Each structure stands twice: as structure tokens, then as C-alpha cells.
Amino acid sequence: MIKYWLYIRIGLVFLAGSTITVAQEIEPTMDINVDDLGNVSDEFQENFFEALKQKAITNYEKAIDALDKCIALDAKPLYLYSELGKNYLELKQYDQAVVNFTKVLDDKPNDRYLLELLYEVYFKQRKYKEAAEVIEKLVVFDITYKEQLANLYYLENRYDEALVIVDNLIDELGSDQYRMQLRKKITQKISNPDSQIARLEKKIKENPKEEQNYLNLIYLYSQDNQEAKAYKIAKELLDKKPKSKLVHLALYKFYLDDKKTDDAIKSMKIALSSKELEAEPKYKVINDFLSFVDQNPSYEGELMEVVKQFSDTSENSKIFTEIGNYFSKKNKKELALDFYERGIKDNVTNFNVLRKMLLLQLDLKRxxxxxxxxxxxxxxxxxxxxxxxxxxxxxxxxxxxxxxxxxxxxxxxxxxxxxxxxxxxxxxxxxxxxxxxxxxxxxxxxxxxxxxxxxx
Structure with missing residues (x-):
């Protein structure tokens, strides 16, 4: 029985000239015994198992020679072309691998194992259009393949389609850090967000209590410099879901721009208290908070109140370091040292922070x-x-x-x-x-x- 590959998640760095890596399980072997070969001659069997032996010890050329001998004896068995394709894949002779995998898929178009192999070939060739066509067939086996599909659409500059795929996946399986980061990267590439805005407005109308659609729409409006509309949607979400914490991630900025300082501080506190808020957006809120307090020192007490919520975990180390930098600029050495020491615990390779902390320890006679x-x-x-x-x-x-x-x-x-x-x-x-x-x-x-x- 074929043991199918486990689900492959692609890690992409979405930059010009970016590097693409594929994290995957080691390819399982196909368990083939004499009974699986069908009615074939002894010579055929001998050559076939010689091919498997040579492949196992990475002598792929010899494995191909043995398989060619099998084909000369009987060209009908499809497993011969599957094995040929795998050997050509190992030799990075991708065109030959495609030819052989396709021969099998012409007869067995829904063979998941072969589709996964064909996807790997196309991806390694950076033939993203062809890879996407294969993944579209694999989605029926496992919905999580939609992540690869969205990535491939992204690489083909099909941003609108990629975003729809990600949103559908989030609707069906829920969000996680990877999907939300993927969504954000795709959204940043959309130059004309009108169709996506219309799609989200429709989704909100159909399901007015789904928080994520509002948040996505706020982000799109903000990306498109439609701040007034983003502010309006944020207030609508707050009205629909007054206990929402993530909406305050957007509201505090609007309140600051609107000179509603107390409301802005309140929103910052609520956003930072959210367990759903990940490290990076939390870091951004704190930086905005520090910039505000720098201009308005009377709110420093509010900053200290907010910081009490943070545990000394690795995800907060950057936050503590930034607060340390703030107090260092203000020449408040005791406070600066306290935050540097909290931030350095999971950041010991940051030489600049290490140096600042050690010099402060000397200065304060520690x-x-x-x-x-x-x-x-x-x-x-x-x-x-x-x-x-x-x-x-x-x-x-x-x-x-x-x-x-x-x-x-x-x-x-x-x-x-x-x-x-x-x-x-x-x-x-x-x-x-x-x-x-x-x-x-x-x-x-x-x-x-x-x-x-x-x-x-």
C-alpha cells in the first residue's frame, strides 16, 4: 500500500528575488512485492527488483537502465513509469520525471501519491502555474493544500485569487499565525482592493457577527488610505461586538489622530491585554505608545500600568528592550536597566542591548x-x-x-x-x-x- 506524503507546508519569504524552501517529510517508499507485479516473466521480475535495489542505494542511472529493460519486456505496467519518474526526479531530470508521472496519471488521474510527486517536480522547476493546477486537484484530498495553492497564486501575481483562497481556508479551518501572516503579505500586494472590499462588505452583510471580516476590511481600507472608512468600520464592529479586543488595534490609532487621547490610551490597554494579539502587533502598539508618551510625559504612569500585564516571556523580550531604550533616552537608569534585564533573557545574542545593560549595571554599582x-x-x-x-x-x-x-x-x-x-x-x-x-x-x-x- 502506498504511504502518502504528509501534508507539505511551504515557507516563503515574499521579497524580490526571495528564497523559497519546501519543508516536507522524507518520501516514503512504495511497498511492492512479487504479487503486485502481475503476470510477468522471471526476467521482468529480476530486472524490476534490481531497479528497486539500485534506487535504494542511490544508483539512479542503473535503476533506470533496469526499468528500461522491464519496459522492453512488457511496457504495459504503470508502476514502471512511476518508478522511472521517481528516479529521474532524484537525478533532477525534471522533464523526464514529468513525462513518466503523466503517463500514469493519464490512466489514474486521481492518484494522490503521483499528484504529490508531480507537484514536487513542478515546484522545483519553479513552474508555479503547472504546480497550482496539480494542487487544485489535491485539495479534494486535504483542504490544507489550500495554503500551497494560495502561495502559488501569490507567486503568479494572482493576488485576488490567493486572498479568496486564504479567506475560505480561514472560514473553514480557522485562523492561525501562518495563515494570518500569509493573508497580510498577499493583501499588501493588492494594488486595486475594490473587488476585495466589495467581497468583504458582502460577507459582513451576510454574517454581521463575524469579527474577522470587519478586521480584514479595516486593514484593506487602511492600506488604500481610506482612513475615514476604516474608522467607520471599526466603530461598527465595536457597536456589533462591544467586547472585541482586537478592534482596538485599529481604534487607538484613529483616536490618536482624532485627538481623543484618553480613548486612545484605553484602546491601547485593551488591545495589549488581548491573548489573541501576537508578538509583532503588540510590539507595534508599544512603539506607538512610547512615541506618544515621549511627546506627552504625563502619561508615563499609564505606560507603566500597561507594562504590568506583560510576563517575562520570549515573545515580550523586544517590547521590554524598547521600553528600556525609552527610559535610557530619558536618563532614568534604574528603569532602563530593569527593562533591559527583562528583555535580555531571551535575547542574549543582541550585542547592543547586552552592552547597554552591562554598562548600566556598572554605573549603578551592580x-x-x-x-x-x-x-x-x-x-x-x-x-x-x-x-x-x-x-x-x-x-x-x-x-x-x-x-x-x-x-x-x-x-x-x-x-x-x-x-x-x-x-x-x-x-x-x-x-x-x-x-x-x-x-x-x-x-x-x-x-x-x-x-x-x-x-x-
Missing amino acids: YEKAKEGSELAIEIYPSQPILYLIHGVSLINLNSPDDAIDILSLGMDYVIDDVKMESDFYDQIGEAYLKKGDVVKATEYKEKSTQLKEKS
């Missing part, structure tokens, strides 16, 4: 934290001299001057064409020797530091 953090950071960024400098300063203040001298001396090897930093290293080595009570060495390094400062 020497133990600065020591531990810089030690870990050096493992990630072993050629960044600032990390050695921070580590050394921490050790000096924790009464470990010998260790400080060692780490500072090591860090100096990474200072290149930076007189000020080199001077700082000499200065801190001098401080370490002072801590040891070695005034002669301390003076020597302090003088080197002074000389470099004078040069710069």
Missing part, C-alpha cells in the same frame, strides 16, 4: 551582576574589548585585583585603533594595582593612560 553577565558575554563575543573592560572593572570593585589585571591584559589584545579604549584599559589596570597596594605599577599604567589621552 558589580556582581556585571561580572557574571560580562563573563557570559565574553563566551559569546570573545573579541569584543568592551566586555573585558566591564569584567575587569567589576572584579576591581569586588576586590579581585589579580583577576582584574589578567582579564584586562587579555582584553587589550582586542583593542584596535581605539586610543580612548586603550587608555581606559591602562587606567583600569592602574586601578587594579592600586587595589593591590602596588603604587609603582599603578603609576606606570596611569601615566600610559594619560599619555594616550593627550595624544587623542
Whole structure:
């Protein structure tokens, strides 16, 4: 029995010259035994199983030779062409693969296994029109193939059709992050949204309580710079579904533009409290909130109230980092450090945030934290001299001057064409020797530091 491929989800980066990858399960083998071959000669059987053996050890050319011998003996069995197609596919001889798969499909047009193989061939050739025609047949087996179909329509610039497919899929199976991102990317490509607007207006009329149709229409109007209409639809949705949280993702912007500040703040809070709101839109709301508070500092308390809702999870790390940047600009060091520390937990590879956090820890005399953090950071960024400098300063203040001298001396090897930093290293080595009570060495390094400062 054929074991069909599991459902394939295509990951696409929708950019000019984008890379396309296909994530899929390893192709299962067809279980063929002697009884499946039908009434064939011993020589036919011998060649056929030789073909399977050669294919199993990736000798695809030899497998094809053996199959050709089978065809010379009896050209009727369709499984010969299926096997030929698979071997040509492995050899990337796609045209030959298509010829052989098509021979089987002419007789068995609804063979799902062969349709999936043919789809793979067309996709690898970037023949998206032909791939779409195959997927259209596969949809009857599994509705989730509509995701591939929408992607293929997108690649063919058939944006309206792609959007209809995605919306139908969401109606039938519900939304998830992938489908909503796919929908957004398709919508951004639509240059004339009139037909989609008309379609959504009709869907709202038919089902006035379906929230997603309103949200989609708001987005389309906004994309088309029809802000007044988008605002009107948002208010209609709020009227129909007063408990909706996602509508506030649009409303807060309209309220800000309308100078309804208190309503805007209220909408921001509601939107950010929604468990349905994903990380990226939440991040955007916070950025807008920070921009607003920057211009209106009296609302900083509202910002802090909103932030209390956020747990220290990886999806919120970017949000905490942005809030840290905000307080850092305001020179509110304690608050900035608190948010950087919350944001860095799942963002340790962000060097700029790491550096800001460690420097603030030094500035606020959190020497133990600065020591531990810089030690870990050096493992990630072993050629960044600032990390050695921070580590050394921490050790000096924790009464470990010998260790400080060692780490500072090591860090100096990474200072290149930076007189000020080199001077700082000499200065801190001098401080370490002072801590040891070695005034002669301390003076020597302090003088080197002074000389470099004078040069710069």
C-alpha cells in the first residue's frame, strides 16, 4: 500500500528575488512485492527488483537502465513509469520525471501519491502555474493544500485569487499565525482592493457577527488610505461586538489622530491585554505608545500600568528592550536597566542591548551582576574589548585585583585603533594595582593612560 506524503507546508519569504524552501517529510517508499507485479516473466521480475535495489542505494542511472529493460519486456505496467519518474526526479531530470508521472496519471488521474510527486517536480522547476493546477486537484484530498495553492497564486501575481483562497481556508479551518501572516503579505500586494472590499462588505452583510471580516476590511481600507472608512468600520464592529479586543488595534490609532487621547490610551490597554494579539502587533502598539508618551510625559504612569500585564516571556523580550531604550533616552537608569534585564533573557545574542545593560549595571554599582553577565558575554563575543573592560572593572570593585589585571591584559589584545579604549584599559589596570597596594605599577599604567589621552 502506498504511504502518502504528509501534508507539505511551504515557507516563503515574499521579497524580490526571495528564497523559497519546501519543508516536507522524507518520501516514503512504495511497498511492492512479487504479487503486485502481475503476470510477468522471471526476467521482468529480476530486472524490476534490481531497479528497486539500485534506487535504494542511490544508483539512479542503473535503476533506470533496469526499468528500461522491464519496459522492453512488457511496457504495459504503470508502476514502471512511476518508478522511472521517481528516479529521474532524484537525478533532477525534471522533464523526464514529468513525462513518466503523466503517463500514469493519464490512466489514474486521481492518484494522490503521483499528484504529490508531480507537484514536487513542478515546484522545483519553479513552474508555479503547472504546480497550482496539480494542487487544485489535491485539495479534494486535504483542504490544507489550500495554503500551497494560495502561495502559488501569490507567486503568479494572482493576488485576488490567493486572498479568496486564504479567506475560505480561514472560514473553514480557522485562523492561525501562518495563515494570518500569509493573508497580510498577499493583501499588501493588492494594488486595486475594490473587488476585495466589495467581497468583504458582502460577507459582513451576510454574517454581521463575524469579527474577522470587519478586521480584514479595516486593514484593506487602511492600506488604500481610506482612513475615514476604516474608522467607520471599526466603530461598527465595536457597536456589533462591544467586547472585541482586537478592534482596538485599529481604534487607538484613529483616536490618536482624532485627538481623543484618553480613548486612545484605553484602546491601547485593551488591545495589549488581548491573548489573541501576537508578538509583532503588540510590539507595534508599544512603539506607538512610547512615541506618544515621549511627546506627552504625563502619561508615563499609564505606560507603566500597561507594562504590568506583560510576563517575562520570549515573545515580550523586544517590547521590554524598547521600553528600556525609552527610559535610557530619558536618563532614568534604574528603569532602563530593569527593562533591559527583562528583555535580555531571551535575547542574549543582541550585542547592543547586552552592552547597554552591562554598562548600566556598572554605573549603578551592580558589580556582581556585571561580572557574571560580562563573563557570559565574553563566551559569546570573545573579541569584543568592551566586555573585558566591564569584567575587569567589576572584579576591581569586588576586590579581585589579580583577576582584574589578567582579564584586562587579555582584553587589550582586542583593542584596535581605539586610543580612548586603550587608555581606559591602562587606567583600569592602574586601578587594579592600586587595589593591590602596588603604587609603582599603578603609576606606570596611569601615566600610559594619560599619555594616550593627550595624544587623542
